[in-house]
Every structure is written in C-alpha cells, then in structure tokens.
Amino acid sequence: MELFPSGGSRKPLEGALLNQSLEEVLLTVNNIEVKYLGVILVLRGVYMEVRERQIVSLLGANGAGKTTVLKAISGLLKSEEGEVTDGKIEFLEERVDKKNPEELVRLGIIQILEGRRVFQHLTIEENLLVGSTNPASTKTDLEKCYGYFEPLKRMQNRITGYLSGGEQQMLVIARALMARPKLMLLDEPSMGLAPLLVQEIFGIVSSLMKDEDMSVLLVEQNALAALSIADYGYVMESGKIVLDGAANELRENEDVKEFYLGLSDLGKRRSYREVKHYKRRKRWLG
Amino acid sequence: MQMILQGIFTGLAVGAIYGLCALGFVIIYKSTGILNVAQGGLVMLGSFLCYTFSVTIGFPMWLSFIASVALAFLLGMIIDRLLFRPMIGQPLLGVVMMTIAFLSIIEGVTIFIWSVNYYSYSTVFPETPIEVGGVIMSHEYVWAMGVCLFFFILVGFFFRYTRIGLKMRAVSEDQLAAQAAGVGVKTIFSLSWAIGTAIAAAGGIILGLISMVYFGLSFIGLKAMPVVILGGLESILGAILGGIIIGVLENLAGIYLEPYLSGIKDVAPFVVLMIILIIKPHGLFGLERIERI
Ligand SMILES: Nc1ncnc2c1ncn2[C@@H]1O[C@H](COP(=O)(O)OP(=O)(O)OP(=O)(O)O)[C@@H](O)[C@H]1O
Numbered sequence A: 001m002e003l004f005p006s007g008g009s010r011k012p013l014e015g016a017l018l019n020q021s022l023e024e025v026l027l028t029v030n031n032i033e034v035k036y037l038g039v040i041l042v043l044r045g046v047y048m049e050v051r052e053r054q055i056v057s058l059l060g061a062n063g064a065g066k067t068t069v070l071k072a073i074s075g076l077l078k079s080e081e082g083e084v085t086d087g088k089i090e091f092l093e094e095r096v097d098k099k100n101p102e103e104l105v106r107l108g109i110i111q112i113l114e115g116r117r118v119f120q121h122l123t124i125e126e127n128l129l130v131g132s133t134n135p136a137s138t139k140t141d142l143e144k145c146y147g148y149f150e151p152l153k154r155m156q157n158r159i160t161g162y163l164s165g166g167e168q169q170m171l172v173i174a175r176a177l178m179a180r181p182k183l184m185l186l187d188e189p190s191m192g193l194a195p196l197l198v199q200e201i202f203g204i205v206s207s208l209m210k211d212e213d214m215s216v217l218l219v220e221q222n223a224l225a226a227l228s229i230a231d232y233g234y235v236m237e238s239g240k241i242v243l244d245g246a247a248n249e250l251r252e253n254e255d256v257k258e259f260y261l262g263l264s265d266l267g268k269r270r271s272y273r274e275v276k277h278y279k280r281r282k283r284w285l286g
Numbered sequence B: 001m002q003m004i005l006q007g008i009f010t011g012l013a014v015g016a017i018y019g020l021c022a023l024g025f026v027i028i029y030k031s032t033g034i035l036n037v038a039q040g041g042l043v044m045l046g047s048f049l050c051y052t053f054s055v056t057i058g059f060p061m062w063l064s065f066i067a068s069v070a071l072a073f074l075l076g077m078i079i080d081r082l083l084f085r086p087m088i089g090q091p092l093l094g095v096v097m098m099t100i101a102f103l104s105i106i107e108g109v110t111i112f113i114w115s116v117n118y119y120s121y122s123t124v125f126p127e128t129p130i131e132v133g134g135v136i137m138s139h140e141y142v143w144a145m146g147v148c149l150f151f152f153i154l155v156g157f158f159f160r161y162t163r164i165g166l167k168m169r170a171v172s173e174d175q176l177a178a179q180a181a182g183v184g185v186k187t188i189f190s191l192s193w194a195i196g197t198a199i200a201a202a203g204g205i206i207l208g209l210i211s212m213v214y215f216g217l218s219f220i221g222l223k224a225m226p227v228v229i230l231g232g233l234e235s236i237l238g239a240i241l242g243g244i245i246i247g248v249l250e251n252l253a254g255i256y257l258e259p260y261l262s263g264i265k266d267v268a269p270f271v272v273l274m275i276i277l278i279i280k281p282h283g284l285f286g287l288e289r290i291e292r293i
C-alpha cells in the first residue's frame, strides 16, 4: 500500500521549488537512482534541495533509504558497493556524485554515521584530532568544539568507549565540526537517547547552523523533534520522496500527523505508544 | 646462575628480533585487516637486499641497512598498489590466498637470484665479545637489541604523537567512520604496507647479522605468527613483549630442557601460546571490543 499515492507521479524537483528560502542553494540532489552491487535498486528518483543556513530533515520508516541518500551525498556509498546510477548531485554548483569521501570532506560535506561511531580506544581529544583536516587551525577548532560541547572538555583525555550515549553523540558531532563543514549530514542522532538529551543536542545543532554558517541534513525517526528544529522536510517511502514541504506545514499535514507522527493528540499517543508504533511501522512498510 | 643470565640475554636479543618481525605484521594487520602470510618472506628478502648492498655492491654496513629498509618501504607501497588495493572489499579468504601466492613468488625470486646458499655480511663488528658480570655478549647481539629498541621507540612515537599515526589508529578501529571523517583510507593502507615491509626488512637484516643470510630466514620470520597471537593481534606493545617472551622461553627451554627432550626448544613457545590463549583468548594485550550502548 502506498501512503501517498500521488507521490510517485509527482514531477521531479517540483517539490524542491517549494523550498522558498532566500538563501543560496548549497546542495541539489536531482532525481538520483542508487543501486547496491549493481543490481539492488534502493533509490528511485530522489530529489532534494538544501540551502545555506538551513536545517532540512529527511523522514521515513526503517529501510526507506534515508541512510543511502546521505551516503550518496557524502560519497561513502562507494565503499559499500553502491553507486549513483542515474541523476546527479551538485554541491555549490559543482557536480560531486563521482567524488570520494575524502575530497567531499575537503569541499565541506561531512556525514555523521548512525550509531555513534566513536573510535573507542582513542581519547576524546584524539577522536577530535582525527576529524581535523587543517593542521594550522587545529587548536582554535578544538577550542570551538569544546565551547559547544562543554562536557567533552572535562574528559578530554578519557578513552571514549565507555562514554555515555549522549556524550558519544556529542563527540561525533564535534569530530565532524573539526573539519569546518558547510553541510553536515546527520544520521539519527536521537537514537536511544533520553528526550531531554535529544533536546539539548538538537539545540546545539541549531546554534551550529546559525553561528557556524552551516546547513544540516537531518535524518530522523523522531519526526516530531526533527520537524521542530527543521526549516524544511522530505518524507521518504521505499526509495522515493513521497512528500515535502516547510517543516511547520508538514507538522500540520493530516497524513503526516496520522501516519507518521502517529498522533492526533499527545495524551493519546503516550498510552497507545506501542500499539501505534507497531501500526505505523506496518503501514510504512506495506 | 651464570647460565640462566646468559640464556636470558640471548633470549632477549633473539626475542627483540621476533618482536620486530611481529611488529611489521601487526601494523599491516591493524590497518588493512590483512593477515599477511608473506611476512616471513619479506623478512628474508630484507636480509638478501642488505647482503647485495653490503657485499655485492660494497656499501658500508650502515648504509646498506638504510638503503635496504628504504627500498623495502617503497616495495611495500608497490605491493599495496598492485596486489592488495584491487582486493579491497573482497572476501578474507581470497586476500589471504593472495598473500600465500605472494610468498611463493618472493621465495621463487629469491632462489632464482641468490640460489639456496648461505651468505654472511662482511664482518663489521669486533671479534672479542663484551663481558658483563660473566655474561658474554657479542657485539652483534648488542647491536641487534639496540636497533630493535630504536625501532620500537620510533614506531611507538609515530603512533602516539603524529597526526598520520593517529589516523592509522582510527582506521584500524573503524574504517568507515574514519573515511567519513575525511581520512584517506587508501593512503593509510599504502603507508601501512610500506612501514610493515620496511620493519620486516630491518628484522631480516638483523637476523642475518646474528645468524646467516639464507633461505630459512623466511621460516624464522614466520615466528611472528605465534608472537603476534600471543601479544594480541592488534597490539603493538603486545607484539614487542610477545616477541621477547617467546625469545627468552625458547632459549631457556633450549638450555635446560633440550638435553632431556630433544626438540623442545621449538615446541615450548607454542605450548605457552596454547596456555595463554586458553586463559586469555584475545592474547595478552589484545583489544576486546568495548560493549556499551
Ligand atoms: N550495503 C548494502 N547492500 C545492499 N543493500 C543495502 C545496503 N545498505 C542498505 N541496503 C538496503 O537498502 C535499503 C535502504 O537502506 P537504508 O539503510 O538506506 O535505510 P534507512 O532508511 O536508513 O533505514 P533505517 O531507518 O533502518 O536506518 C534497505 O532495504 C537495505 O536493506
């Protein structure tokens, strides 16, 4: 069952044109198709636009292809036997879909992988140093990171394998910040974190966007939280974009409310959480 | 007492060389994940290269050493580029088969060029050994220990304090995350092969110095295997200490047990290895994955 039957026939880029921010366009994803191992078709005609100083959120159920979109943009797809077989990706008006991750990090695109992948046996400071791409500014960049993520400074010489989930999430964001990115691709930062911590981290991401002139493409399961800090949102379903719009419109959208956010009012959601969650999954996968 | 001290000294020197050979192996394994079966071959090749520089060409010993190690460094890069880069992402078994094939090529080429003779470097050290408290130390052994120690410190410093060393450690922990952070993984692989091969060559040259330059060094170089497993596959400190432990044990077993059990000298390290692995499956200093989420 398709949730938004009109989604498939939607004209490419029409949605992205709705993204009427006054900022310059940073990234355009133009109808890309992605295959793994040359045969497994995972993305079909995915389009997207991220402007400067914007937080764009990408929503969708498990297996919809969100992580694959990020990997296509960051170039990491190639190390997983994946390939952009059609369409193109442009960053600052330059074609980037054939570039490798190392070049893309230098251009200003950095992906933060899902699952908080810290280098466990390195210290916090060493983790940050791995992320630094410019030796000349390492010191100032470190100070900047510690400024945004104060808890990290206190533990700078600690091995990171035993940090709490929240601390590890802060660390991977800080590590990405060391490369002075223009676009941060952030994959499910809220996974398994307490709501208060999610709020704190999203708050920091918001201020990074404003103060560091950075844009964020935020993949989330936690749609409510994501839409609350995003300017714009895209919804994916089995490899396609099925809906997009300004974040506040998406939040009010009846379909999104019912099927994705799984709530018509908060009180109900709490008591039926498990049931709703199950139902939602089933629907999205169907 | 005298005898035991003598045994320990010899064991330390030989063990340091085992440690050096194991170190080369660990550096390649840590970053690329490749179990390089050909490490012994590279050790042997190093000794022959140095022989060629010092005897055939006539360079002084120190220059021959540096030239061979530098050449091995380049060779390591070439090995990575030609043989192993195309195999990135291939199943482990195929990659290990590649190292086995590579070993037999090294051995074939060595026999072709140098045949299966025994050679030795023209003597560079004074004949009269140094004597400290009744322990007789030949100059070769003292130098062997010194050179090993130098390499241990150099490698330790490199991984601890340099940017590129840090990036190598990051790659060895999580390749994809390192790549995502902008680390050029291919450069790191290339450098790991270069360093691993250079260290193997250094080990081979020293082995040639205290014994002979001959085909069999390939098998002695393979002692790196139990040493590495004893120390823990990913541990640099483990490789060094593992080498020293095995060297000392082997020598003491040779002195004290050999008269009763002939052949025990070569078996003893493996017995110890088995016992340690039963108690600590990751080796003495191996990394256990930190489970936490
Ligand atoms: N390396 C790979 N090889 C083959 N198929 C893959 C690979 N990685 C992902 N896939 C497939 O691509 C589809 C999309 O996966 P992806 O990880 O992009 O989804 P996702 O939206 O990020 O899901 P989740 O919310 O669970 O993280 C899935 O069906 C998955 O099985």
Ligand SMILES: [Mg+2]
Pocket: A066, A067, A068, A114, A187
């Ligand atoms: Mg994902």
